[in-house]
Amino acid sequence: MSLRCLFLTYFAGLTICFSPLAAMAETPAERDARMEWWREAKFGMFIHWGVYSVPAGTYHEKQIGGIGEWIMRQAEIPVAEYRGYAQDFNPVKYEPEAWAKLAKDAGMRYVVITSKHHDGFALYDSAVTDWDIADASPYGKDLLKPLAQAVRGEGLKFGLYYSQAQDWTHPGGAKAGYGEGDSWDDASKGDFDEYLKTVAVPQTEEILTKFQPDILWWDTPVWMSAERAAPLNALLADHPQIITNNRLGGGFRGDTETPEQHIPATGYKDRDWETCMTMNGTWGFKSYDHNWKSTETLLHNLVDIVSKGGNYLLNVGPTSEGEIPQASIDRLHEIGKWMDVNGDSIYGTTASPCRIPVWGRITSKPNRLYLHVFDWPADGKLVVPVEVAHVGACRALADPSKTYQVSASEAGVVVQLTGSALDKIDTVLQLDIEGTPTEIIERIVPGADGKVQLTAADAHGEGSVQQEQIDGKTSLGFWTESQDKVAWYLDLPAGRYQLQATVAAPSTSKLTASIGAAKASVAVQSTGSYQEFESQDWGTIEVAKAGECVFELQPVKAGWRPINLRGVTLTLAE
Structure with missing residues (x-):
């Protein structure tokens, strides 16, 4: 797994284009049919497993920082020495049926496992190399086939992860932080194109043929030009129902976006997407990582x-x-118990029709909203900021006999709660409606002091922008793409407003602030890091006409560097 921070560190100079170059001929209806099971599923299990579980984060009695499966690269372990760990990779307690059942019982609908990670070790018997479970370990047999059978036996879909470019053992494979063909060990130096031709392409063909995966999860597209990626992409033609992600490189977008270890503030409006996350701090096993x-x-x-x-x-x-x-x-197991009761509010749902409410989240189905109440309101008043043709009954999924009174207001649908929460984590209410819900936008107005407070929590972000907690306060982070913007909906008096921002930035950056036709250029000053926040004067902007308006911040492509933004204050100038 290649964390975003590692990409920014190792591949800061790499430009990866995700515009499609050669999409297979497929109508929108055919694509929808192919993606249907995946869109219904919502929840899957990722499995990172390999030789790196032997050192388990420790090399020569020293704990190595970073994620467990990166230990070979982080500690720059010589190939010959790392290969020795395979002699201790002997998974005699492996029970694929138990793993598949665990995923099923947790409410997961698919499983994706690493067929080969960046250390180049294959979990199946590969004819391409002897650096695999069958030839290099005492276990001596395929790990993937029995899992594929067990997973499908539970009625789940089966997927494979494959590191197509980065390989720290085979000569020529990409090595994070090293130039093309280079390595910390002469044994793994070599020609990248030869590596793709003799290892990556034939191994990809192997796993597609042997296991017929429902998902192929590429990873780390370093040095993958269109010409280099094309032979790999061409292998998919014989598997027209397969679903792939956006990490092949070379301009091949695949089917899904893959935000890693974070949740985008608004998701992706025009793309299927999947957030992958760890339960603790690592993907591969580390014996001392107990930060669950x-x-x-x-x-x-x-x-x-x-x-x-x-x-x-x-x-x-x-x-x-x-x-x-x-x-x-x-x-x-605990997640599974919740899913047994509340799964209808997850499977086959679509995104919320409105902004995030203060009390939780909303999922949607035709003529139905599911209200996920994280924080049970003290006054019992639950406001859903939507307008609908008609509201019907509201009941708790955990106890359908518990019903709640519903009414309409200018702020939206109001559910009057009684009693206490039925689930301390998330009490789910089913609200029946008629018609397509329309969001009621809550406009931000000046406070009693005349200032307009635009907080990160109230922002409407696009693309990869994420609301995150830093030092217990909400900020907008992961703002890595120059096309992504954030907006606030306001109701303001006319006049000139001073802009004061609370921001953290490791380097200078440029933004454009706008309200209607009025624009202002903003120069963000470096604060030293993404965690060091300071107040900055961002100049002024004119509101020509009183009333409803939208305040937007849009990066300037040529001068954009990621920032963390806690908020902006607008003060009417004297």
Whole structure:
């Protein structure tokens, strides 16, 4: 797995184009039919497993920082020495049927496992190399086929991850932070094109033929030009129902966006997408990483993602003996219990028709809204900021006998709650409606002091922009793409407004602020890091006409560098 921060560090000079070059002839209706099961599923299991589970984060008695599966690269372990770990990779406790059942019981609908990660080690018997489970380990047999059979036996879909470009063992494979063909070890130096021809392409053909995966999950498209990616993409022609992600490179977009370890603020409006996340701090097993996310956090992540139209791919990292850590098992069982009761509010739903409410999240089906109440209102008043033709009954999924009174107001549909929350993590209410819900925009107005406070929590972001917590305060981060913008909906008096922002930025950057036709150029000054926030004067902007308006911040492409933004204050000038 290649974390965004590692990409920004190692490949800062790499430009990756995601415009389609050679999409297969497919009508929108055919695409919808192919993607239907994936869009219904919402929840899947990621499995990162390999030789890296043997050192488990420790090399020469030293704990190596970073994610567990990157230990070979992080510690620059020589190829010959790393290959020795395979002699201790003997998963005699591997029970593929138990893994498949665990995924099914957790409410997951598909499983994706690493067939080959960046260390180049294959979890199946590959004719391309002897650096695989059958030839290099005492276990001596394929790990993927029995899992594929078990997963499909539970009625789930089966997918494979494949690192097509980055390979730290085979000569010529890309090595993060090194130039093309270079490495820390002469044994793995070589020609990248030869590597693609003799390893990546034939191995991809192998896994497609042997396992007929429903998903092919490429990773790290470093150095992948259109010419280099084309032979890999061409292999998909014989598998017209397969679903692929956006990490092949060379301009081939695949079917899904893959935000990693974060949830975009608004999802992707025109693309299917899937957030992949770890349960602790690592993908591959690290013996000393006990920083486990709570079941509450994992469930809230699932609901948040689904409420924005995405899927959740949640990772487990088995040990070298083939055991999934008990902490992961416990959390998956707890998630499964919640899904048994509330699964209807997840599977087959679409994104919320409105902004994030203060009390939780919303998922949607035709003529039905699911209200995910994270925080039970003290006054019992739940406002859903939508307008509909007619509202019907509202009941709790956990206890359909519990119904709640519903009414309409200028602010939206109001549900009057009684009693207390039925679930401390997420009480789900089913609200029956008629007609397509329309969002009621809540306009921000000046406060009693005349100032207009535009907070990160109230922002409407596009693309990869994410609301995140830094030092307990909400900010807008992961703002990496220059085409992404953020907006606030306002109702203001006319006049000239001073802009004051609270921002953190490791380098200078440029934005354009706009209200209607009025625009102002903004120069963001460096604060030293993404965590060091300071107040900055961003100049002034004119509101020509009183009333409803939209304040937008749009990066200037030529001068854009990512920032974290906590908020902007507009003050009417004297």
